[in-house]
Amino acid sequence: MRRKPQQGREKAGDAPKHPEFEDRPVRGERGRAPVTGPRRGEADWIRHIQRTWGPSGAEVDLGDDACVLPPARYAVTTDALVEGVDFERRWAPPEALGHKALAANLSDLAAVGAMPRFLLLTLGIPDGLEDGYVEGLLDGMRNLARREGVGLCGGDLSGSPGGLVLSLTLIGLAGDRPLTRAGGRPGDALYLSGSVGGARAALRAFQQGAVLDRFEEAPPKDPVQGLLDRFYRPPAQTLLGLSLARPGGATCCIDVSDGLALDLHRLCGASGCGAVVEAERIPVDPRAGEWSEESAREAVLGGEDQVLLFAAGGEPDPEWVGAAGPPFRIGRLVEGEALELRWPGGRSEPLLPRGFDHFVR
């Protein structure tokens, strides 16, 4: 863990005697005035993180030039959240943001059927961001990490002249037969592990001024706050991913992060087949509205649903249960390349690879 803040507060006495994080001091202030407010110094952050996260289980842990992991077959994913692109700070408490950043990576590992174990965290912290915000972010991330058995084994702390940047690398134990996007076959049934459209509806609400008031262990009961909470709390599906990766499980799998339409195109592209989706079977998040043609069309374009979309040959296994319950069967894979969306009454249309880009225009 390295620290490269833009202010230069490291003094001789600040250097830890046994630095278990790599506490890199200031690089390149480029003439900027140092922040003189209450912002915590790098050595303090290091102690804070050590105290609150504890050892990760790596053979060489945080605080060396690299961590060393026990021998295994590892799956690795990386996903960044950028302020002003993926979120605005005013939308929610920092705990929600920390949770979401890790959850997005967990969802990627679940899609290959891996068991999450080790996290590397890079933070780009803007000048003047309050200590409490960063602490909250780390708290939200750590609470989820504990539940998922994830240890923090490395990272890099830096200043950021733009907004807050979080870049995570999550490493998990992969089985002998990792799930990929490429194994689907015509005839396989197509499933979604949870509802879609909630994160998209929440994002719209945030853009119209809504704010998530708090982020606690249990989601809020209030339906409006519950919808906003959904944006930051993708359903846990690690165990589902592990089940899907077992022999006789799913033939292919993808994490739906850019909408069902676009991610189904990716899944079918990798598997070399087409698909038919029954529109009335699309599980529209009830917090985003009742099922209707309009809500289903919105949900298909989705964005950051972070549920699993997978295909399987036989009957669904009763063990295939994620945080959202049993999976929803929404259609099937077919021969060819075409993706078809079937509406009640027999109407049918091409399912175009449109995704998260379109609703923000």
Add this chain to the structure above:
Amino acid sequence: MRRKPQQGREKAGDAPKHPEFEDRPVRGERGRAPVTGPRRGEADWIRHIQRTWGPSGAEVDLGDDACVLPPARYAVTTDALVEGVDFERRWAPPEALGHKALAANLSDLAAVGAMPRFLLLTLGIPDGLEDGYVEGLLDGMRNLARREGVGLCGGDLSGSPGGLVLSLTLIGLAGDRPLTRAGGRPGDALYLSGSVGGARAALRAFQQGAVLDRFEEAPPKDPVQGLLDRFYRPPAQTLLGLSLARPGGATCCIDVSDGLALDLHRLCGASGCGAVVEAERIPVDPRAGEWSEESAREAVLGGEDQVLLFAAGGEPDPEWVGAAGPPFRIGRLVEGEALELRWPGGRSEPLLPRGFDHFVR
């Protein structure tokens, strides 16, 4: 590899049939006007990267939700470069920046004696940055990756409302006995694998308006350009790190990235001992000036030298040769906690843990 640019150029026809990168389209433009210039779309970047980098050797490669690596004991490091904090774009061609970003991570792996293998690359690309710049950056990184046997197996492409952000995670094969910072013993001789002070002097020159004109396979012969080049071209030391990690090799090792003074404090803190450094033995980069008390003091504060600082009990092994030749013996580890800097003539002073923060004020 995911792409989250701020402009939304993905059209139906852009979606690759067999996406081997994860081409994530726009997330959260937040009302920003789309860039309508020549900037390459995400699907195009994906094809560009696939074509130029090729397969990484991972069991599940680029383009799935996570990559899966062959079973092994892995060392992992992560290091970010942030525009306006670590570099300015005007200082050098993009190839130099791509080279440096990977080289900084290579140096961290060398310090634990690991063999670099897999790279995950996250780019935050500001609006309007020319395609040619990103291509150059990728070229510079890939040229070094090829020489070092590193494959690109994952990543995340995003927009950035601030400057350019590069966040790399580098994964290497660790031996049974990884080098750490913690094994040094009083009496061990202390070595530097290369000269120090060059990157610091180059940074000063950049801040005064110097520009590195080109970045090619061989460093420039012109001494001024050679100094600037040093900032972007830390010496290759993967093989040295592997040698040092062998039985009977180094007892402890650190990558000097914040100056000899500060990083020696870290090494001694982790090893639980003190050190004596002979100032006249400090290998000041000749491009930064001849050895003098002043140049030695500058070099000690250093910054981004990215050479290895290590200790060893016996005589140096003739195999301990990095790109800069045999290592320089600069002093020894001693009992206690104190770090002492000895000047010619017998004068002595405490070596304070001051680093890279101080010269930019």
